């Protein structure tokens with residue numbers, strides 16, 4: 456199975472409105488409310504592609520209960536570690552009118568104690584020992600040290616993908632992960648300079664390979680087998696929230712199946728684009744996936 460780890464699990468709320476009226480009253484059209492956080496979205500995409508997954512992470516309080524209930528309702532296999540603090544809600548406001556845009560409000564999440572973290576680490580090590588691939592993704596709740604992804608990577612016998620931002624991204628290479636997947640802005644914040652330079656710097660610090668998502672510009676991958684670009688045939692319009700998670704699902708699939716880099720990147724890029732066409736993070740549009748996949752150019 457592919458193990459996805461979401462240390463800051465969330466109840467993801469998506470509001471669809473034609474356009475936000477700041478300083479006014481907004482009547483919401485469609486509302487979606489479901490278990491989220493990046494690793495949960497990765498697991499949803501992998502499940503839709505027929506892969507066995509296991510979702511783990513930290514959740515607690517009434518919001519944590521709502522997250523666990525939704526994981527059960529979605530039939531996503533999970534082994535969530537319960538913490539005392541209440542889990543967070545994230546809000547994505549998706550404007551679907553003339554000027555489509557998505558605005559995110561991500562709460563910080565619960566405060567995690569040292570005892571909880573030590574117990575979770577033991578819980579994680581037991582699960583990771585059974586995984587074909589491990590995905591570590593998303594922000595860290597308060598109380599979790601910034602180098603915790605490096606710590607978890609170091610405990611993992613299987614290939615590891617890390618999708619993080621800020622200090623957790625800066626520390627991630629020290630755990631020698633198989634893939635680090637920042638987007639271009641996250642990479643520039645961690646290592647100033649052009650994406651290729653930044654990716655090389657993360658490799659020099661210990662990451663085996665670095666895959667940078669460039670939005671509609673596709674992907675850049677700096678690997679031990681060379682540098683690859685995946686170029687998209689056209690920009691897909693919609694809600695980009697969760698596109699990175701869908702892309703990571705494609706990378707995890709490629710690692711689990713031992714697919715060569717060009718095909719691995721093609722599938723990851725197509726899944727990322729197909730997620731933009733789906734209104735809610737964790738979903739992807741199968742028609743867009745099938746249409747885009749053969750037209751992606753890998754060099």
Ligand SMILES: O=P(O)(O)OC[C@H]1O[C@](O)(CO)[C@@H](O)[C@H]1O
Pocket residue numbers: 463465467491492493494496545561592593594595696697698699700736
């Ligand atoms: O952990 P964060 O970086 O705050 O990201 C979490 C959020 O990102 C998303 O996964 C979209 O990528 C949402 O589902 C939301 O839960």
